[in-house]
Amino acid sequence: DTGVSQNPRHKITKRGQNVTFRCDPISEHNRLYWYRQTLGQGPEFLTYFQNEAQLEKSRLLSDRFSAERPKGSFSTLEIQRTEQGDSAMYLCASSPGSFHTEAFFGQGTRLTVV
Amino acid sequence: AQTVTQSQPEMSVQEAETVTLSCTYDTSESDYYLFWYKQPPSRQMILVIRQEAYKQQNATENRFSVNFQKAAKSFSLKISDSQLGDAAMYFCAYRSANQGGSEKLVFGKGTKLTVNP
Numbered sequence: 435d436t437g438v439s440q441n442p443r444h445k446i447t448k449r450g451q452n453v454t455f456r457c458d459p460i461s462e463h464n465r466l467y468w469y470r471q472t473l474g475q476g477p478e479f480l481t482y483f484q485n486e487a488q489l490e491k492s493r494l495l496s497d498r499f500s501a502e503r504p505k506g507s508f509s510t511l512e513i514q515r516t517e518q519g520d521s522a523m524y525l526c527a528s529s530p531g532s533f534h535t536e537a538f539f540g541q542g543t544r545l546t547v548v
Numbered sequence: 549a550q551t552v553t554q555s556q557p558e559m560s561v562q563e564a565e566t567v568t569l570s571c572t573y574d575t576s577e578s579d580y581y582l583f584w585y586k587q588p589p590s591r592q593m594i595l596v597i598r599q600e601a602y603k604q605q606n607a608t609e610n611r612f613s614v615n616f617q618k619a620a621k622s623f624s625l626k627i628s629d630s631q632l633g634d635a636a637m638y639f640c641a642y643r644s645a646n647q648g649g650s651e652k653l654v655f656g657k658g659t660k661l662t663v664n665p
Binding site: 492 | 552594595654656
């Protein structure tokens, strides 16, 4: 499968724990995006990378959230000291470059904080 | 900031009939892209159709077409000959086309489409 891959697909964690999600974009896509989708809402932008450079971060990305793309390939999204309000679907998308407007999405990681 | 509004939380259509999903947006930019994405249950979001704001001609992709009204900031999706596989959440989305501008997608809240056999 050459699509965007996200792991894990589901994560249940206790409040206060740290969690990390991984996204593997389509090969040679230099743009990688993270979105958060809560129930009944559309996806909300969190951050995006051009290769390893983080170009934009949303105000939604509090200091408990950090994202990295160390070698310009896969990316990780870490949430520290999780709160119940962090429960959501975390979506990753990639695209070949700025002139390619189509974003290819992964199936997401569903986080439940109990 | 740009906003996207989808005023129809749910819509239903009979198989083989036509349905139109509404979307309005707000922006002060003159150059941008608009999209309709489909999100089937438990599956990834896929692009249905894309419109460049500088193009007056409405985009079409097989059974899917849009009615883009730039002055009214309206961007509706028409699905013709609806099929059971069209059942999904549909999201309208906006992206700036300004050079050096944000590449983020701004989504509406979505419309859940049910196709009745």
